[in-house]
Amino acid sequence: MAQKRTFNTLAIDDVNQFVFGSCPNPVTTKRGIVLGGGDVIPELNFTLPTMELTPDTVDKAYTIYRNIAHDSLERASQLNIDGVQLEYETTVEFTLNPDWGINVCQILLEEMRNAEEQYGLKSALRMTVNDNREFVRPPEMRSGENWEKMQKLITESCKSGADFISIESTGGKEVSDDAIIRGDLEKLVFAVGVMGARDMEFLWDHIVDICDANGALPAGDSSCGFANTAMVLAEKGFISRMFAAVARVALVPRALVAFERGAVGPSKDCEYAGPYLKAITGSPIAMEGRTCAGAHLSQVGNISGAVADLWSNESIQYIRLLSEMAPTVHMEQLIYDCRLYNTRKELADKLFYRDLLVDSDCYNDPQAWVLRPDVVIRIASEIVKETDPLLRTKAACAATIAELRSAIAAGSLKVTRQDEKWLKRMEKSLAGIPDNAEEFWNKIKPSLDLDTFRAGDYLLD
Amino acid sequence: MAILDEIKEAVVDGETDEIEELVQQAIDEGIDPNVIINDGLIGGMDIVAPLFRDGEMFVPEVMEAADCMKLGTALLKPLLGDAGMETKGKIVIGTIDGDLHDIGKNLVVLMLESNGYEVIDLGIDVEAETFAQAVEEQKPQIVGLSSMLTTTMMQMDTTIKCLEDKGLRDQVKVIIGGAPITQEFADEIGADGFSKDASACVELCDSIVNAA
Numbered sequence: 001m002a003q004k005r006t007f008n009t010l011a012i013d014d015v016n017q018f019v020f021g022s023c024p025n026p027v028t029t030k031r032g033i034v035l036g037g038g039d040v041i042p043e044l045n046f047t048l049p050t051m052e053l054t055p056d057t058v059d060k061a062y063t064i065y066r067n068i069a070h071d072s073l074e075r076a077s078q079l080n081i082d083g084v085q086l087e088y089e090t091t092v093e094f095t096l097n098p099d100w101g102i103n104v105c106q107i108l109l110e111e112m113r114n115a116e117e118q119y120g121l122k123s124a125l126r127m128t129v130n131d132n133r134e135f136v137r138p139p140e141m142r143s144g145e146n147w148e149k150m151q152k153l154i155t156e157s158c159k160s161g162a163d164f165i166s167i168e169s170t171g172g173k174e175v176s177d178d179a180i181i182r183g184d185l186e187k188l189v190f191a192v193g194v195m196g197a198r199d200m201e202f203l204w205d206h207i208v209d210i211c212d213a214n215g216a217l218p219a220g221d222s223s224c225g226f227a228n229t230a231m232v233l234a235e236k237g238f239i240s241r242m243f244a245a246v247a248r249v250a251l252v253p254r255a256l257v258a259f260e261r262g263a264v265g266p267s268k269d270c271e272y273a274g275p276y277l278k279a280i281t282g283s284p285i286a287m288e289g290r291t292c293a294g295a296h297l298s299q300v301g302n303i304s305g306a307v308a309d310l311w312s313n314e315s316i317q318y319i320r321l322l323s324e325m326a327p328t329v330h331m332e333q334l335i336y337d338c339r340l341y342n343t344r345k346e347l348a349d350k351l352f353y354r355d356l357l358v359d360s361d362c363y364n365d366p367q368a369w370v371l372r373p374d375v376v377i378r379i380a381s382e383i384v385k386e387t388d389p390l391l392r393t394k395a396a397c398a399a400t401i402a403e404l405r406s407a408i409a410a411g412s413l414k415v416t417r418q419d420e421k422w423l424k425r426m427e428k429s430l431a432g433i434p435d436n437a438e439e440f441w442n443k444i445k446p447s448l449d450l451d452t453f454r455a456g457d458y459l460l461d
Numbered sequence: 462m463a464i465l466d467e468i469k470e471a472v473v474d475g476e477t478d479e480i481e482e483l484v485q486q487a488i489d490e491g492i493d494p495n496v497i498i499n500d501g502l503i504g505g506m507d508i509v510a511p512l513f514r515d516g517e518m519f520v521p522e523v524m525e526a527a528d529c530m531k532l533g534t535a536l537l538k539p540l541l542g543d544a545g546m547e548t549k550g551k552i553v554i555g556t557i558d559g560d561l562h563d564i565g566k567n568l569v570v571l572m573l574e575s576n577g578y579e580v581i582d583l584g585i586d587v588e589a590e591t592f593a594q595a596v597e598e599q600k601p602q603i604v605g606l607s608s609m610l611t612t613t614m615m616q617m618d619t620t621i622k623c624l625e626d627k628g629l630r631d632q633v634k635v636i637i638g639g640a641p642i643t644q645e646f647a648d649e650i651g652a653d654g655f656s657k658d659a660s661a662c663v664e665l666c667d668s669i670v671n672a673a
Contacts, residue, residue, distance in 0.1 A: 050641065052615040091612050092559065134561055137585075177564055181571075183521030229564060236658060238520040238568065296640075317611060420518055 003123035005260050008384050010224055010377065011282025012106030018275075019350045019371045020308050020341055027161045027265050029124035029215060031116065032069040033083035035266050036284030036309040040341035042334035043085040043126065043269060043286050044072055044328040054092040064318050065104045067124035069111035071324070072331040077119035079335045084121070085286075085310060086112070087269070089128040089168075090153065096132060096146070098153040103328050105157045106219050124163040126219060126286075126439050128268065131170045141171055141199055141457035154207060165207055165216050166268045168224040171199020172254075174453035180230045183243050183422070185250075185397065190444050192226060192254045193393030194437045195458045208262035218276070220285075221258045223251035228270055228296075231362030231367060235297050242404060242415065242422040245366035249379060249400040252276040253392035256383075259283060269312035272304055275371055279380045284309035291333060294326070299365035302357040307373060311337050340447040362413075366404050368411050375403050397430050464490060465501040468533065472505025473512075477532060484533040494540040495604025506575055514660055525659060527575045532593045548579040550670045553595045554605035555583030557616040568659040569605060570617060574664045589616070589623035590652035596629045601665055602673060606652075608639040617642075618650040634669050638662060 009025045023036035035041060046068045048061055069086060076084045088108055094101035105127055112123040132146040133139050139148060154165055157196075172195035179187035200221065211218040222228075227248040234244035252273045259265075265283030267274045272284035285308060290301030293316030298304075305311055313330045321329050344350065353371070361368040369375060382399040386392045405423055408412035434440045441460050455461060464487045471480045487497045509526045512518040534546065552573055556566050556640040563585045570580050581599050583591060592604060604624075608614040617637050626629040637647050647655035654669060667671040 012576045048612060050614060050646075053612050092561075093612060135586075181520055181564060181567060182524055183519065233564070237516050238659070240521075243521075276567070282493075306529065317558050418519070 004262070005279065006387055007256065007260065007280050010380055010384060012279045013130055013377060013381065015374045015377055016347075016351065017376065018279065018307055019347065019354050020306065021271070021350070023265075023284050023309055024279055025284075027284055028119075029085070029122075030161070031083070031122040031124060033085070033122050033124055036316050038345070039082070040308055040338045041083055041085055041310045042076070042081065042331065042338050043310040044331050044334060045087045045089060045269065045288075045313050045315055046072075046330075047089070047091070047315040047317055049317050053091075060102075062107055063101060064210045066091075066107050066111060067325070068124070068318055068327045069108045070114070071328045073111060073115035073123060074119070075324070075328045075331050076123075076228035076335060077115060077121045079332065081335050081338065083084060083123065084331070084335075085124045085163075087126040087166075087312065089315065090130045092130055092132060092135070094149055095130040096135070097155055098149045098156065101153045102160060103155040105162055106160050125161070126164040126166055127154070127157040127216075127268075128163040128166040128168065129157075131167055134170050134173065134269070138451065138453050139170070139174065139457070141454065142202060143447055150204065151210065153211050155214055158211055158216035160281060162216050162226060164266070165211050166219045166221065167203070167207065168222040168268070168270070169203055170202065170225050171458070172196030173225045175448060176226050177229070178449075180233065180239065180247065181227070183239055183425070185243070185341065185426045186433055186444065187447070188247060188250060189390070189393050189397065189433055190440055192251055193390040194440060194460075196226070196251075196254040197257050197389030197393075197454070198458050200254055200408035201261060204258045204263060206439070212262075212350050218258070218263040220263045220265055220271065220283075222254055223241075223248075223255060223267035223273060224268075224270045224273040227251045227272065230274070231298055232296050234367070235299065240422040241299070242366050242419050243426065245370050245404060246397055246400045246426055247371050248273055248367060249276070249396045250393050252380070252383060252396050253389045256280060256392070257389060266310050269310065270314060272300065273369070275307045275373065275376045276380050276383070278307055278309075279376055280384055286310035286312050286319055288312045288314050291330065291337070294330075298367075300361055300368045300371060303361035303368045303371045306354045306357040306371065311341065364414065366413060366415060366419070369404065369407055370400055379403060388437075390440065391435060394430065394433060394435070401426055401430070463608060464492070465497065465504070468497065468501030469505040469508065472502055472526050472529045472533075473508050475522055475529060477525060477528050479535060480529040480532050484536050488536070488540070494537045497529040498534060498537055498546065502530045502625060503577070506530055510576060520571070523548060524571060527571060530575070539613040549577040550603065550666070551579045551599060551601040552603045552605055553581045553583060553601040554590060554607070554665065555587035555591065556585040556607045556609075557613060558586060558588045558614040560608050560610055561585050562607070562639070564608065565659070566605075568661045569607070569638065572659040572663050573666060576667075577596070578666060592620050592641055593623050593627050593629055595623065596633050599628070601633060603634045603636060603669055605662070606635065606637045608637070608642060611641045614639065614641055614646065617652065619649055636662070636665055636669070
């Protein structure tokens with residue numbers, strides 16, 4: 001059984017010890033790469049080009065994945081990096097057909113072994129399983145064929161030799177999608193602080209147990225379907241950047257549940273609230289930023305890497321660029337970024353570079369402001385004063401709103417009047433949220449579309 | 462008629478608590494329901510649309526304005542008689558087979574409805590046959606297909622071919638959108654239009670309907 005923990009203090013409470021590449025609880029991969037042990041490690045994320053996936057075309061997909069691993073690892077070896085990590089995020093079809101996903105996992109591992117034999121390159125594999133539980137509507141979160149297939153893929157990936165298991169879980173998304181589009185903080189807090197957190201307890205208990213029994217490490221989740229959706233919508237001008245910033249931090253307690261149930265890191269790259277998880281748990285984190293502009297745009301391209309332990313990109317398609325195929329190009333870019341991180345080992349040098357990354361972004365957007373290391377430590381310290389996920393989520397929102405208000409008042413953070421209005425609106429929403437989850441459920445129930453989710457899956461009656 | 466200005470303002474401000482009372486007041490004053498709709502409710506939405514386009518309003522605020530519009534029209538509909546409400550046109554929309562993403566599609570629905578279109582939302586993971594059936598039954602001017610994944614976008618091609626096979630393709634314009642979608646892809650599969658986001662989709666539909 002997984003060891004349960006409760007985080008009620010910060011693992012990193014000194015901003016001058018909060019740097020990239022190092023954390024209090026490093027994690028070692030099967031081939032001996034230490035994550036969070038001093039250096040920042042590149043983690044390559046890739047995806048298929050436009051193609052239909054059928055039993056007739058899946059062999060072509062296998063070849064593409066093999067080529068991605070082979071070519072990018074070869075390039076990594078040519079650039080003399082000590083270690084790299086690959087992340088295979090399964091798309092829907094590779095989880096619905098778990099044998100396909102397992103085959104890809106094994107192909108990648110084979111190429112990683114070849115690279116070690118041929119070039120002496122150490123590498124690790126993170127398997128990120130697509131959360132297919134929402135593939136039936138309303139989603140079946142705790143049972144059903146899709147959940148069985150996900151467990152099979154996780155189990156067999158562990159047995160095949162994957163180093164880490166991650167997931168972009170979707171518990172509570174049935175409510176949070178509407179909450180984000182409507183800018184409804186009350187609904188978002190319910191979606192992530194009650195529904196999401198309860199689903200994470202269920203999900204990560206299972207993932208941790210499977211990993212423990214089959215020799216992989218449970219790494220961590222992502223708020224991709226939640227705060228990243230808000231980030232992308234804000235970038236398009238559809239929702240307030242203030243709301244997106246608060247949503248980012250509101251997701252921290254939900255992500256923290258994975259670690260309390262036994263995850264050890266590295267947290268997923270698209271969990272942009274990773275710095276909060278690192279400050280609270282002391283575990284290594286993967287982050288992405290300017291490197292994922294090929295998949296989505298953001299306002300946090302530099303600051304997101306300020307305290308990263310792995311530096312990653314996002315779903316880069318296997319398409320031809322002038323120099324090479326895109327995943328190989330991205331491997332090179334990640335490695336050069338990591339060389340910059342890892343060139344100077346003195347703490348003072350690391351802090352100087354960290355602060356360059358921070359200062360180059362933080363004044364331009366509230367979503368960047370909430371990733372400042374000092375702000376992270378202050379808000380995280382408010383989060384860990386509570387133990388209940390709902391109360392933590394409320395604390396996260398309240399502390400974030402206070403930080404943003406203070407930054408605007410000080411003239412440090414520039415926002416439009418239209419955006420600033422949202423602070424008051426969110427404060428009003430937050431003030432009406434009960435502290436008790438059942439009381440909250442009874443209050444919010446009339447405003448929810450109860451046909452979109454199975455209340456019992458979230459222990460709500 | 463000051464009350465129409467108040468209705469317009471309430472729509473722009475998204476005052477869902479006040480709008481019904483204001484519309485009822487206008488009805489009680491004997492104002493023609495069509496005038497209340499056109500000069501009050503739609504008048505408000507006509508202010509909202511450019512504010513959103515210019516980045517001075519966000520989607521949640523547009524949704525609140527749209528909610529006001531719905532609450533107001535619900536009160537007025539029974540008074541409109543057989544003619545009912547005029548719309549710009551009818552659109553069938555859905556996320557294609559194998560794809561569960563619905564936020565982008567929902568935004569498009571919102572923007573279209575807020576701009577006077579009747580929208581039949583088929584939801585997510587919609588098979589080609591279902592689109593064809595909806596075209597046959599609903600007789601829309603436009604079908605909108607959404608996809609967020611590189612591995613599912615080819616279902617758009619399948620859907621267009623299904624419409625061709627059933628002899629429905631000439632009856633309807635097909636427009637497509639979603640993160641991996643481009644104009645080149647739209648041309649490649651024979652779609653009639655592509656829009657990069659929800660706002661552009663309204664302009665695209667307007668151009669299609671106006672050209673008909």
